[in-house]
Amino acid sequence: SQGLGCFSGFLVSMLVAYLLMKRKIVKMMSGYQVLRSTLQFLATTDLSVMGISLAKDVDASLPVLDDFHQAFEVVFVDPSGLVNLCADMTASKYHQVQFEAKRSMEILDDRTVDGFQVLLMTTKPMLRAFDHVFHLKHVSKLQGTCKKMQLLNELMDRGGNYVAAALPFVVSLLARGLAGRALLVTHSLPQISEWPIDAEPPKHKDVGPLTFGLLFVPEFAASTLEKGPQADHPEALDFRTFWGEKSELRRFQDGSICEAVVWQADTVCQKRLIPEQIVRHLLKLHMDIPESSICYTGALLESVIRTGQEASGTGEEAMVSVVCSYDDLSRKLWNLKGLPLTVTAVQGVHPALRYTDVFPPIPMKPIYSFHTRIRTKHLLLPSEEKPCPAYIAPLKIVCHMEGSGQWPQDKEAIKRIKAAFHLQLAELLQQQHQLVCRPAVTHTDVYKDGYVFRLQVAYHREPLILKEVVTPEGMLKYQDTEESRQLELETLHLPYLTSSLHGLQQQHPVFGSTCRLAKRWVSAQLLSDNISEECVDLLVAFLFLHPAPFTPPSSPQVGFLRFLDLLATFDWKNNPLIVNLNAGLTDADLTEIKNKFVAARSRLPIMFIATPKDRWSSMWTQERPSAQILQRLLMLASESLRALEEQLMDPLNSQDVKMVFRPPLDFYDVLIHLNPNQIPRHLESVDRPLKSFSRGVVKNSTAVKILFPVVDYDPVQCYLQELRVSTALWGGIGGYLPKGELPSGVQVISCLPLQDLVGDIFMYFACHGLCDAFSDLALFFYDKHGGEVIAVLWKPLSFQPQPFKVASMKGRMVTTLNNELVCIPNVEAILEDFEVLGEGLVKSIEARTEKWTI
Structure with missing residues (x-):
């Protein structure tokens, strides 16, 4: 609504006056009805094709509308019949107004949307309204454009303002080049600042950079092919002239030989940037605008979700590979022979199976020299002398078995039956499909195509059985329990959510990548x-x-x-x-x-x-x-x-x-700096590390018989998370703690040598988690995607003196306050605990003493 060629409040007032004159608005209408009538007129009337006039009297001496159309792109004549109120407006800017009017009518007709809030109270800056935005940094380059396109008449009409003269031609060129891909091509309005009357007026280049917005048609925006007319048609010459050296003859499957332009793009990420290739090529070819003058900001953020050091794509291809492998495993499970009950449904619940995993799994094969081999268990363990192995996430799949009278009605018996199913699934997949499997009580891990899939058997009546409670009077009633809610979440709600979001990804191809950017940001903020x-x-x-x-x-x-x-x-x-x-x-x-x-x-x-x-x-x-x-x-x-x-x-x-x-770190009280070689996801960090470590795996999806890799092992998460067991088992990457107490009084009850920890390794290969041991004193924050710092925030209430009690001495020390014994946090000992518990993982601890007092 502001700037050269804007659709100003004055123009709107004139338009309402025109509608009143044409009796499309009457005095009895409410404000809402006037708004709808105005929007309806804008949505259905193209003033760049059929202009309107406020002049009431027909005068043969006055120019007609066709005369105005020959001189201006948008025509709205004032009451005198001599002035075009839209003289400076470009057709693209009016088409943007038209588009917004149509969209506004749709919103007003949608009863589920608060139209007032959405239309009149929500701002629409270009960066959020358009899919891609780019800037013409040096508008002085448009002088060369005017010269190349021979716009002398337009320059004279504009008083030498080469920006206003060239802008309509730039936009129409881009609109033609992006036809079919872009629903809308628009531009910012040159802002002309005020100046003192005794000073020189600002130069044309002082308007600053020009910004252009592209609103895409999702189905065609990333197409690599621009198909033109057949070679023997007269339009072929025009096509070749427009596209220049990019145009070439190609034979298509239907036998036709046509002019065509093929844009180079191998990954989904590169295909999303084909409009950038088009913009740069056309502006250079027809407008003499060098690429250095164009700043294209359409995909600057995507670098934070690029995978690996080579950073060739943003992971969409890896996600498709995971889903294909999952589909194949699903078919194998459906067709397994020898199961006492048939499989009724196979549902993936891992984020990668709904295309929203920040860094999708990559097929991995372990390098034996980086691991300790336990031949009797057919397992690998991380080697003490080597860096932590690469993180391999288990892709969780829920496998629903058919209902039958053979299922017991006791919850413990159901768990034993499910454990037997896990054993049998592993055995049958090994026998019938030669897949490497590792069964456990609660699941079976399947190593397939370089991925690890975690199968969890589900029985549809189990949540209901878990809700059964017998009252003291012997009556059976049903009530939600923590266990039943968790099981429902894992076996019913999460599969439904994954399926729904998978469908949303099919409708909107950038849904998954948007989720990944959002989750990467949340994680980066710790x-x-x-x-x-x-x-x-x-x-x-x-x-x-x-x-x-x-x-x-x-x-x-x-x-x-x-x-x-x-x-x-x-x-x-x-x-x-x-x-x-x-x-x-x-x-x-x-x-x-x-x-x-x-x-x-x-x-x-x-x-x-x-x-x-x-x-x-x-x-x-x-x-x-x-x-x-x-x-x-x-x-x-x-x-x-x-x-x-x-x-x-x-x-x-x-x-x-x-x-x-x-993340801003000055907010936190203590920073625990970590050793990068023990951070398995180090390459996922926002700023890629200059030095990387070999992680004991190679990218390989070939089907070979190998020992099972180390799954779901992240030392930092082990250090942070509360484990299922409440004993401190381990004191560092290279050993274990003896029995006894840590400096702060946290009790170490038992210890196990490394080679005995062969169950779910990630659960045991760690100490009693920080969050469990110190959750009453502090909050812990960490970026799980390669963060090198754990940030600690002391809880304010924990630093208030507490009455002396023997049972509440963990992490505290006794002091005297007003002649009474009280307990306060023993901060020095707690910080020492942090270091002892993270031996080999923690590099240093930075205590910001000015942030807390005892």
């Missing part, structure tokens, strides 16, 4: 342990299913910017976030959810997300985040969005967009 992956996936799904006032994102970067905006601006206190997966909720359902939410707000999670299968409990945010963590997340999202938009809209400065993925 908050991945405080907000679940499923919660982030649902937040991003909301952006695609309910994009108003925008269209669904067609690039990961714009999706990520909207994710930050959603986090920062959504009213979490007073509104539920309703994600209508598979359109499973009706208007009545939405109203009911909102009403019940208001009635029960105080008992519900601070971040409430409702879905068709989870309307009242918000299971993915039930435990986390806490109110304090959510507040921190909102603040970080707001600041990150502001910083990112400043960077992306300023092409003349260095664009270090990774800055928003580097």
Whole structure:
């Protein structure tokens, strides 16, 4: 609404006056009806084709509308019949207004959307409204454009303003080159600043960089082929002239020989940037604008989810490979012979199987020299002398078995039957398909194509049986238990969510990459342990299913910017976030959810997300985040969005967009610096390390008989997480602690030599977790994707003196306060604990003593 050629408030007033004159608006209409009528007129009337006039009297001496159309792109004549009110407006800018009017009408007609809030209270900056944005840094280059395109008449009309003269031609060139790919090609408005009357007016180049926005058609934006007319048609010459040296003759499968342009792109990431190739080529060919003057910001953020050192793509191909291997394993499970009960469903629940894993698994084969071999167990263990092996994530699959009278009705007996199924699945997969398997009580791990799949057998009645409670009177009743809720989550809700989001990825190809960017940001802020992956996936799904006032994102970067905006601006206190997966909720359902939410707000999670299968409990945010963590997340999202938009809209400065993925550490009390060679995901860090370590695996998916690799082993997570056993088993990468106490008083009850730890290795190859031992004193924050620092925040209440009690002396020391014995945290001993427990993993501990007092 501001700048040269804008659709200003004055123009809107004139348009309403025109509609009043034509009786399309009457005095009896309400403000809402006037708005709808105006939007309807804009949406259906193209003033670049058929102009309008406010002149009432027909005067033969006045120019007609056709005369105006020959001189201007958009025509709206004032009451005198001599002045075009839209003289400076380009056709592309009016088409943008038209597009927004159509979109606004759709939103007003959608009863599930708050039209007032969305249309009149939500800003639409270019970076969030358009899929790709690029800048013309040096507008002075448009002087050469005017010369090359022979725009002398236009220059004279504009008083020598080469920016205004060349801009319509630049936009029309791009619109033709991106036809079929882009729904809309638009530009920013040159801002002409004020100047003192006794000074020289600003030069034309002083308008600063010009910004262009591209809104894509998702189905065709990444096409590598631009097919032209057949070689013997007269249009072929025009096609060759337009595309220049890029055009070449090609024979197609139908036998036709046509002019065509083929753009080089091997990965999905590169295909998303084909519009950049087109923009740079056409501006250089026809406008004499060098590539150095173009700053294309469409995919600057994607570098943080590139995989491996070679960074050739952003992981989409790896994700497809995982899904193909999973599909093949599913077919093998369906067709297994010899099972007493048939398999009724195979459902993947790992994020990679819904395309949202930040760094998808890569086929791996272990190098034996980097491991200790336990031949009797057919297992490998990490070698003490070598760096920690690469992280291999188990891809969890739920395998539903048919219901039968053979299933027992006792929960412990069901667990034993499932354990027997896990053993039998491993045996049959080895016999019938020669797959390397490792069965356990709760699952079976299958090594296939270089991936490790974790099969978990499920019985549909088990959650109900777990809910059975016998009252003292002998009556049987059903009530939710922690165990039943967890089992329902793993075997019912998570498979449904994975299936729904997999379907969403098929509709919107950039959904997965947007989720990965969002989760990478959350982890980079050290908050991945405080907000679940499923919660982030649902937040991003909301952006695609309910994009108003925008269209669904067609690039990961714009999706990520909207994710930050959603986090920062959504009213979490007073509104539920309703994600209508598979359109499973009706208007009545939405109203009911909102009403019940208001009635029960105080008992519900601070971040409430409702879905068709989870309307009242918000299971993915039930435990986390806490109110304090959510507040921190909102603040970080707001600041990150502001910083990112400043960077992306300023092409003349260095664009270090990774800055928003580097967490501010001055907020924390203690920093635990880690040894990089014991961080298995070190290559996933935001700033790729200059020095990397061999991790004892090679990329290999060939089917060979090998020993089972070390699965799900991350020493940092072992160091942080509470383990299932409550005894301290290990004191470092290279040994184990003797029985006794740590300096702070944490008890070491038992110890085991390394070679005995051969069960689920990641559960045992660690000490009593920090979070378990010190959770009452501190909070721990870590970037699980290659972070080199664990940040510690002391809990304020933990530093208040406590009455002396023998039972509460863990991590505390006795002192005298007002002639009374009290307990206070023994910080020095606790910091020593951190170092002792992380021997071999912890490099140093930085205590920021000014941040806490005793």
